[in-house]
Amino acid sequence: MSDANPYRRIKFQAAALFICMAGLLTISMLHILRDNAGRVLRSHADQSAQSWTTYFTQVTPDLETLIKTGQPDAATIAKYREASKINHIKQFTVLNAVGRPVYTFNAQLPDNKHPTSFSFEEARRKLSAQLVQRMIGVKVANQNKSVVNAAIKPILQSGMAIGALHVVVDQSRLNSVFLEAAFAGGWDILVLINLVLLACWFMFLLVKRAANAHREQVNRIDELTGLPSRTAFMQELDDALARTDTKSRKTAVMVVKIDRFRELNELLGHDGADTILFEAAKRLMNAAKKKGYAARISGATFGMTFPNLASATAASDIGDEIIQTLAEPFMCRGKHIQPKASIGVSLAPDDGTDAATMVKRADIAQFIAKEHGGNQLMFFDPDAASKFARKHELENMIINACEGQLFQLFYQPLYDLESRQLKGFEALIRMPDGSGGMIPPDQFIPAAESMHKIGEIGAWVLFEACRTANNWPTSVSIAVNLSPLQFDSGNLISDVKQAIELSGLAPERLELEITEGLILDNNESIRQQLEEIQAMGIKIALDDFGTGYSSLNYLWRFPFDRIKIDRSFVVGMDESEQAKRILKTIVDLARTMNMPITAEGIETEEHLVYLTELGCHVGQGFYLGHPQPDTEVAATLINNFRITKADAATELPHEQTPARLTIAG
Structure with a gap:
């Protein structure tokens, strides 16, 4: 289970580190004090040994005789014993010129008893090397474990070493005094160091707290505009909601977004865009000075809250x-700028009682206001929000489908109505809905067009349809619908060429369908693109003919190879004789212009018989065949070649096609 407060663990770790550092310093200080004490005691022993050697040469009547015989007289021994007490000499040994001990005096032992820890060989080596003036640092232990140090000093006569003294100095009392003083001072130093460390630790905590406070303050203020940040706005909104009398008053939350800010950014540059934001922030701050609170919550989006309003009308007036x-x-970089904004409003307690919900719903209302043209105010509406959520979900599905190439093509067969032979297929795009179903194009294509994704989708459809059709018999064609926005993108010609080249499909097997709405403006650019496509050998069909924009002027001014009658006329002839007359008129017109006709929406045998007798060349519809995935196209192709022309008069193609799908064409 994770720690609820991540900083608590850091504090514990820091405290443990502090304790470890203090412990290490304490141990280090103790080692230093011990080493210093040892050096001081050895130095004192050396000095004491030298002083005793000088005293020894002075009080001893005949040094040469003592060194030879090792037998001082009683008076001299008494002087040794008396002086040793004063100088803390625990023991000394007289060595002859070759380092052999000849006499030993010990304050606690009988005369001439040598301590077992003394090394005579070392003394001889020191003497022979003339190094006896240097302290050898031999520590001598005795029965009561007193602190002692030993030193060897030469006995000089006329500047020549005639022997040596091995002096053992009792430093127990001095050691106690020294350690008491040293440790007292050492502990003071240690306490001082720990106090300094503790002070540094607290200073660190204070600096950290100050830095956090400064960071929080910075996070609460937007650096560019000087307005409160989103964090500060959410806190202020929570406070305002808590203070509002929800029984009789309302709190309005507004999300204000500058319209077309991206275009302004491209026009004026980043500095110019920042100027617009700064000016907008200043105006919003003035608007909220007496009545509410304003903040910059992101990019070109500002948040405002107005508590204790009497009604929604008051919020509307403020907006x-x-x-x-x-x-x-106002002037910005030499240009007159007139910012416009979309405002979304949510009201508490009607639309929510917490800051997050209120801001989210005001933001949804702002998006809806922007979709309706911008420069207006919209209140949050649950129904509109639900539609917005579905639209947003659909847009996300389109983005995912584009990125993952999740779209699928279904193929609806086209039959020659006279011979009842398969002529080709029309490619119809579908988008998976994520639950095993398919979304038809009339539901997601408009959204894809508004998202500027239709060019990408259209290029994929072209290539995929051509690639699939290239595996069919050469007599079977493929028809693909084009969106008007593909003509505006400037990439249509290159997309068509690339689809043909990469798929290997013969151009004469491809037919591109456009709607009448595309040519309503009589655009010369569209006519040139159509002619360039036609020059490749590709056919052009006018789709949904007769649905409101048809004109004889279009038929002769634009290069069409085929007319497709909209399915509404075919379905409508069941109930209206007028629909039949319109159908006859369209067929007669196409026959006069020597232009083939395809009838859509054939759903009954009566439709098939009437349109065949009327003179339609090609037909499609549920009666002839449902849209089907490419995995089922092969079965349709096989069944088509089994049908002879003689059999076609009495046996309809749909009876040999696979089971019909439930997806509408």
Whole structure:
């Protein structure tokens, strides 16, 4: 289970580190004090040994005789014993010129008893090397474990070493005094160091707290505009909601977004865009100075809250004033700028009682206001929000489908109505809905067009349809629908060429369908693109002919190879004789212009018989065949070649096609 407060663990770790550092310093200090004490005691022993050697040469009547015989007289021994007490000499040994001990004096032992820890060989070596003036640092232990140090000093006569003294100095009392003083001072130093460390630790905590406070303050203020940040806005909104009397008053939350800010950014550059944001922030701050609270919550989006309003009308009036205030023109980089904004409003307690919900719903209302043209105010509406959520979900599905190439093509067969032979297929795009079903194009294509994704989708459809059709018999064609926006993208010609080249499909087997709405403006660019496509050998069909924009002028001014009658006329002839007359008129017109006709929406045998007698060349519809995935196209192709022309008069193609799908064409 994770720690609820991640900083608590850091504090514990820091405290443990502090204790370890203090412990290490304590141990280090103890080692230093011990080493210093040893050096001081050895130095004192050396000095004491030298002093005793000087005293020894002075009080001993005949040094040469003592060194030879090792027998001092009683008076001299008494002097040794008396002086040793004063100088803390525990023991000394007289060595002859070759380092052999000849006499030993010990304050606690009988005369001439040598301590077992003494090395005579070392003394001889020191003497022979003339190094006896240096302290050898031999520590001598005795029965009561007193602190002692030994040193060897030469006995000089006329500047020549005639022997040596091995002096053992009792330093127990001095050691106690020294350690008491040293450790007292050492502990003071140690306490001082730990106090300094503790002070540094607290200073670190204070600096950290100050830095966190500064960071929090920075996070609460937007650096560019000087307005409160999103964090501060959410806190203020929570406070305002808590203070509002929800029984009789309302709190309005507004999300204000500058319209077309991306275009302004491209026009004026980043500095110019920052100027617009700064000016907008200043105006919003003035608008909220007496009545509410304003903040910059992201990019070109601002948040405002107005507590204790009497009604929604009061919020609407405030919003209208803000729109008018923002729209006042000003100069920016030599250009007159008139910012416009979309405002979404949510009201508490009607739309929510917490800050997150209120801001989210005001933001949804702002998006809806922007979709309706911008520069207006919209209140949050649950129904509109539900539609917005579905639209947003659909847009996400389109994005995922484009990125993962999840779209699928279904193929609806086209039959020659006279011979009842298969002529080709029309490619119809579908998008998976994520639950095993398919979304038809009339539901997601408009959204894809508004998202500027239709060019990408259209290029994929072209290539995939051509690639699949290239595996069919050469007599079977493929028809693909084009969106008007593909003509505006400037990439249509290259997309068509690439689809043909990469798939290997013969151009004459491809037919591209466009709607009448595309040619309503009589655009010369569209006519040129159609002619360039036609020059490749590709056929052009006018789809949904007769649905409102048809004109004889279009038929002779634009290069069409085929007319497709909209299915609404075919389905309508069951109930209207007028529909039949319109159908006859369209067929007669196409026959006069020597232009083939395809009838859509054939759903009954009566439709098939009437359109055949009327003179339609090609037909499609559920009666002839449902849209099917490419895995089922092969069965349709096989069944088609089993049908002879003689059999076609009495046996309809749909009876040999696979089971019909439930997806509408």
